Amino acid sequence: MTSAPIAVALDAPDLETAARWAAAVTPHVSTVKVGLELYLRYGPDVIASVRGATGVQVFLDLKLHDIPNTVAGAARAVARLRPAILTVHAAGGRAMIRAAVENAPNTRVAAVTALTSLSEADLERIGVRGPSGDAVRRLAVEAVGAGAQALVCSPREVAAVRAEVGPGVMLITPGVRPAGAETQDQARVATPEQAIADGADLLVIGRPITASADPGAAAARIATALRRVLQA
Numbered sequence: 656m657t658s659a660p661i662a663v664a665l666d667a668p669d670l671e672t673a674a675r676w677a678a679a680v681t682p683h684v685s686t687v688k689v690g691l692e693l694y695l696r697y698g699p700d701v702i703a704s705v706r707g708a709t710g711v712q713v714f715l716d717l718k719l720h721d722i723p724n725t726v727a728g729a730a731r732a733v734a735r736l737r738p739a740i741l742t743v744h745a746a747g748g749r750a751m752i753r754a755a756v757e758n759a760p761n762t763r764v765a766a767v768t769a770l771t772s773l774s775e776a777d778l779e780r781i782g783v784r785g786p787s788g789d790a791v792r793r794l795a796v797e798a799v800g801a802g803a804q805a806l807v808c809s810p811r812e813v814a815a816v817r818a819e820v821g822p823g824v825m826l827i828t829p830g831v832r833p834a835g836a837e838t839q840d841q842a843r844v845a846t847p848e849q850a851i852a853d854g855a856d857l858l859v860i861g862r863p864i865t866a867s868a869d870p871g872a873a874a875a876r877i878a879t880a881l882r883r884v885l886q887a
């Protein structure tokens with residue numbers, strides 16, 4: 656059985672917890688994601704620890720956002736860890752995204768369009784006027800033009816982004832909640848089944864799996880639901 660296109664967000668306070676979650680979910684999912692919480696606590700070694708414990712691909716979510724020269728150096732520094740995916744903010748602009756792509760040649764650079772935690776009202780407040788889908792599409796086009804091989808967007812926008820950028824770009828959607836689950840700090844959400852049906856290639860899912868009493872069973876349940884959609 657092939658593993659489901661899910662990146663489980665290992666947003667854990669310590670390595671022991673992250674390793675426990677990773678061991679539970681990796682029979683069912685393709686990817687685990689290391690984000691700021693683990694990386695800033697343990698540093699680059701955390702990638703090797705997580706990779707060694709799981710055998711699945713590791714997604715490094717640092718959401719780099721700085722001037723091109725600084726991002727070039729940061730991308731070079733993490734490229735030697737060979738993460739499968741590295742995030743940068745699309746709002747950093749073309750030259751910044753290009754700097755990341757050129758300096759992490761064996762890693763897929765994923766540009767984050769508009770954070771899934773921001774509502775339409777939040778976006779308006781920070782100067783992103785009009786429907787969120789329009790801003791996300793604009794950022795997506797800029798990022799792909801600068802060489803990004805992947806995009807991060809909300810599952811609500813994934814169909815529009817796919818129509819805009821075509822089939823060759825990997826679309827990654829956080830903000831995924833099984834029907835009835837709490838949205839917590841996420842604003843622009845959809846179910847895993849909807850995200851896949853609308854064209855997402857990889858779903859980022861954290862707390863709906865990791866906060867469950869049995870993360871392995873939660874991952875298996877979502878993986879089975881996705882397989883049904885993919886086979887339909």
Ligand SMILES: O=C(O)c1cc(=O)[nH]c(=O)n1[C@@H]1O[C@H](COP(=O)(O)O)[C@@H](O)[C@H]1O
Nearest residue numbers: 664716769770771807829830859860861862
């Ligand atoms: O880049 C990301 O992975 C990301 C982008 C985004 O717009 N929204 C978002 O939630 N994420 C990440 O996706 C994960 C979502 O976790 P849960 O809300 O617990 O499912 C977290 O690790 C976030 O850092």
